[in-house]
Amino acid sequence: MSVTEAPAPPRRSSFSDWMRNQLRNIAPFATLLVLVILFSLASPSFFTFDNLQNILQQISVTGIMAVGLTFVILCAEIDLSVASIANAVGIVVAFFTLQDSTVNIANIPLPGGFAIILALIASVLMGAANAFGMTVIGIPSFIMTLAMLQIGSGICAMLVRGQIAYAVPKVIATLGNGSIGPIPWIVIVAAIILLLGHLVLTYTRFGRYVYMVGGNREAAEYSGVNVRGILAAVMIISAVCSGIAGMLGVAHFGSAQQDEFDNYLLDSISAVVVGGTSLFGGQGGIGNTIIGLFVLGVLNNGLDHVRIDSFLKILIRGLILLLALIVNVYAQRLRSRPGSAT
């Protein structure tokens, strides 16, 4: 698991220049290392194989969501509707699955494959609605996705009406809750999606455009890049990732109900930003997001091991996030400071 390939340091720049440019990538990694060492010293049960498995499971749903969000944040936009879309899509897939007779939800049972396809279509539609609002109408992503957050909640509320559904298609149940040997399927799915995201961002033309649109939107437009098309695409990618996370999450938690993904919005944004992807766009990548996921996962999991006041935990998480944001902005400032012009 490596941080996104940074181009080899230019020959003529000094080591300190290189450090300065890499601060964005180094700081999250150092944070992770420090946290792992601290928790290992504080608790014997932390640094074990079983616990690594726990952490991996705990970050998988967030990880899938964070892939799409990385695309969005690289474009210097934001998607506040990821958790809400996940929740809605998770409920949609349950809505199209035959529920136990004790579940009091009026639903439309379909074969598993259809349910999954319909759920994916729902996620595409919600992403497309975000994209339409942003690129055609011109609503800022912050506001548009805030509205979509509400709409997603509304869809959840309408479909389950305060009840809880349990059954999901078999494939989803396996991927969300089963495991192959010692490795949970959900970890494998998250790894595959993270890898796919990394490959797309690093090796495809589309990925390059994502970075360029985020780096300087005006320059991208002046280079003839279809900026609106790129923005629309990342919003749809984000929604589909959220949809997959939602379906697997519902299987993983064992139930589909209102508000069960509420924590995932902040977690997924935190993972991307803590990892060092710039909120101003154009810098960072999936490698950063992976580090960010581990920082968050280790922090959440480790705090459980050291047994401190659970209310204090919330505060500590907030402080760590703040610290990461400070580093993020500071790294941006260091980089954008004009280097030695020739």
Place this chain on the structure above:
Amino acid sequence: MPSTPPDRPLLELSGISKSFGGVAALRSVDFALRAGEIHGLVGENGAGKSTMMKIIAGVHSEYEGVMRIDGKPVRFRSARDALAAGIGMVHQELSIVPELSVAENVLLGVQPVTRLGLIDWRRMVREAHEHLAALGIEVNPRASAGSLALGLQQLVEIARVLFSGARIIILDEPTSALSPPEVERLFAMLRRLRGTGRSFVFISHFLDDILHISDTVTIFRNGRRIETAPVAGIDKSWIIQRMIGTGHDELASSYTGEMMLDGRADAPVVMQARGLTRSGAFRNVSLDVRAGEVLGVYGFMGSGQLELARSLFGKQPIESGEVQVGGQPVRLSSTVAAKRAGIAFVPESRRSMLFAQEPVYKNVSISILERIGRILLRPAVERRIAESHVKRLQIRPPLVDRPLGTLSGGNQQKVALAKWLTHLPKILVLSEPTRGMDVGAKDDVVKIVKSLREAGIGVVVASTEPETVLSLADRILVMKKGEIAREFAREPVSKDRLLAAA
């Protein structure tokens, strides 16, 4: 009204010098403004007019020399100081708040309040109304300022400056965006105010306007005051001669000579535009660009040529008119559409055309990625293409993996050009291609453009710098307030002729 003896100037500057980072912007300038005088101020870009006005208006507080008002030495620390001493400034970009009402704008910062500390709306509207009426400005004080025509907004801003007690008002390019009747209305107001002892400094590139309204004209060149003369005995060519200078400074002299334009009347037209209009920017512009021809579009700041260039690349929508490229009608609805039609563009601002943190090769390849690989990137090909451009255009340092932001401005400009040189466009539109460059880099850009012309590309060069257009163009259109005022083709042209036409 202060009683100023007629022989003593209201505002007097002596021996003012100012430099920015070792570069002298003003060299020992003397200047005097009498009460009830409209004083025209002319000079080329960078001649020092705006630096001097910013010193007077308190924007620059570090300078050498002495400024006196009513004979008393003053030194302003801020624009607020200057306003307190009765000096106000109206910038070319108005600082009116469009969301607020006219009354709120006129009384901005001095709104009357009730005993409870709330704004006294009734009194504010009444006072604004009285004030505007006294100035002969007929406008509803309750209307939102942004809904007014630009000319009226400007009058409202002048009213605000007056209301805050200004006796001396500096007007920076006040007529550049106004229609002739609006200019006449502004001038009528200025004349009326002059009668009440108010003084104006009128900065403008529009020499006709200067000659029309001023009592006195002062000409700046290279940071020096060249001459001050009553308007009665002078004319446009007299001013232009002194603005450009003759013989004494070598930089200007190289452009004073006449040159012959040899437009290529025989080559096929690659781009034809008819009746292009975008409100607030340009009106009814028609032009033809021939293969292997460089068409210069010159005009003062705000004349519409830079906006026209952007619109030709689909960045800002054209409201009416038609464009054909290679005989085919095209809709320039976006930059993507313009690129597809075979148009390329380099904007005037480097910041808006480069990815400073990305390496040089990515900056070069961004506009041709789809030709290198439909889905997958091929960095090796990108680097090879970039390296060939770096070599041909002599970009320094010749390292394609360096972040573009570490290159000098001239080299960045070359990279911006290189972006369009791998698969040649039919039309290349350049906006201010040599702005802020040193002589060597300018020469290189001229060479690149000439080589593109040889390759049969139609080039459009939009600029506010006469030197740029003269050094590049085969044919020149002069724009004035958004319209094409004159065309120079197959005839001798010189800087003073260009200035006279603009």
